[in-house]
Amino acid sequence: MNDVLGVRPMPPVAADDDTASPGRPAPAPISATPALRLEGVHRRFRQGEVALDVLRGIDLDLPAGEVRALVGPSGAGKSTLLQIAGLLEYPDGGDVILAGERCAKLSDGARTRIRREKLGFVYQFHHLLPEFDALENVVLPQMLAGRSRKEAIERSMILLTSLGVGERTTHRPARLSGGEQQRVAIARAMANSPSVILADEPTGNLDEETADVVFNTLMKTTREEGSALLVATHNLDLAKRTDGIARLHNGVIVWD
Secondary structure, eight states, X not given: OHHHHTOOOOOOOOOOTTOSOTTOOOOOOOOSSOSEEEEEEEEEEEETTEEEEEEEEEEEEEOTTOEEEEEOOTTSXXXXXXXXXXXXXXXXXXXEEETXXXXXXXXXXXXXXXXXXXXXXXXSSOOOOTTSOHHHHHHHHHHHTTOOHHHHHHHHHHHHHHTTOGGXXXXXXXXXXXXXXXXXXXXXXXXXXXXEEEEESTTTTSOHHHHHHHHHHHHHHHHHHTOEEEXXXXXXXXXXXXXEEEEEETTEEEEO
């Protein structure tokens, strides 16, 4: 996805050993084999001579089949955390473990492979390819991963139908409503049966009623597929429907 969107991972910068707060809140209980685990993740940005520690030792465990919300004010680091969890950005310290595989120090090629095989992304804007119809947008990532066209079409039709847009498969994104665009984007994220779905404000551009439908559909499909979902949102009403809320505060996570 970073290649499609033109996002290039930033090189790691060594973090000071004393960046983490020794009194930070305890993380959520850790399962034996989580779909996603973040261990002591740090991220520091520099503006001239000033260093800003956005993430200060993040510990997070996301079991398969669970949905958890990531909340916090603008600028708290939600998108940065998702970028790191999605292997689109390097942490300055700590590790990202996906389905048991440690990823923080892998090569760019290995990280791209893991993104393709184990991760799905849903953004506030759908990022569907405008020259392809809904079906083709879901078929394409599967064929890039090596699935035959026939298998990819069958898988795509199952997902699009379950998401309520099975009758819109021949429509290009411009002919779909906002809610339909997001549901196609969800189908695309699910296409390769990822272990983890990362969603960054997936309902941010939708009206309240449509956001409610899309969010419920995203959670339902995630659970049916057996994936894990981490969704960043400002909507606390939607966040309360998930299995747990991780609140970013001063660079650490506090669990509600």
